[in-house]
Amino acid sequence: MAKQASNLSGLLVVNKPKKMTSFGVVARLRRISGQKKIGHAGTLDPNVDGVLVVALGKATKLIDLLQTRPKTYRGTVTFGYATESQDADGAVVEEKPLTEALDEDKLQAAFSALEGDIVQVPPIYSAVKVNGKRLYEYARAGEEVTLPKRSATIYRFRPSSRLRWVEGKPYQSIDFEATVSKGTYIRTLAYDLGQSLGLPATMTKLTRTSGSGFDLSEATDLDDLMALTEESIVRKVKPIASVLTYERKDLTDEEYFAVKNGQKIQSWAKNNDGFYQLYYHNQLIAVYAYSEDEQLWRSRYFFA
Structure with a gap:
């Protein structure tokens, strides 16, 4: 992956090999991507192989969420x-x-x-x-x-x-x-x-x-991943939206301005999730969470 691709945001599902630490996997992917913001969602011991989800760029904000999943x-x-x-x-x-x-x-x-x-x-x-x-x-x-x-x-x-x-x-x-x-x-x-x-x-x-919601059938062996072309690696990156299960809400111009500036919002009705994934012109912008104490919506993750 070329250095100019280092601003990618998304998730790579890696089949971690044995005899390598989870940190070692992240370090190798950091070197080939030039991506400074990178981390994994759940450590695997060196003698354990299998699914290791690696977050790139703005997707690193979701690591805490991904780790809560069975x-x-x-x-x-x-x-x-x-x-x-x-x-x-x-x-x-x-x-x-x-x-x-x-x-x-x-x-x-x-x-x-x-x-x-x-x-x-x-x-x-x-x-x-x-x-x-x-x-x-x-x-x-x-x-x-x-x-x-x-x-x-x-x-x-x-x-x-x-x-x-x-x-x-x-x-x-x-x-x-x-x-x-x-x-x-x-x-x-x-x-x-x-x-x-x-x-x-x-x-x-x-x-x-x-x-983190991904199966071994979706994972790529680390050695195979390292051997792929830049274009092929980019195709392996799963978008942030692929792991969000919250109700979608499309923003008006006025709402987008408020969300972009991290403002709290009182006008939206509470939904069953207590979360909204927010889109503007079909682009994922943020996730807002409902605060029971304040009886309003506030920013949880901001991606734009």
């Missing part, structure tokens, strides 16, 4: 050992070899019991901040820290395969699918699944299959 995953949990990071990258901290196959009915019940609103304690090797410092920084420095509790919602957590023995190991694995809220640690979900069965467990594989 995410879906498919992965594998292995029973019989646990690691310090709760995934396959960490050192083993507990082992309980299996002497017989797990009961599949009990396992199904354990999956179901974790659906709904739950509280998680993230692993010490995670990016959660405590007193301005990330947990993994405490771990690497050998410092003690109280692990925080985090609320999460598990909309769906189901097995997607039969149990199988791990070749050459006294462990069993099963594949799963999960749909979860912002802030959910899937590796902690896998670990907690084992705890409910009285077993150590580790998430041994994970792919994000959708996030």
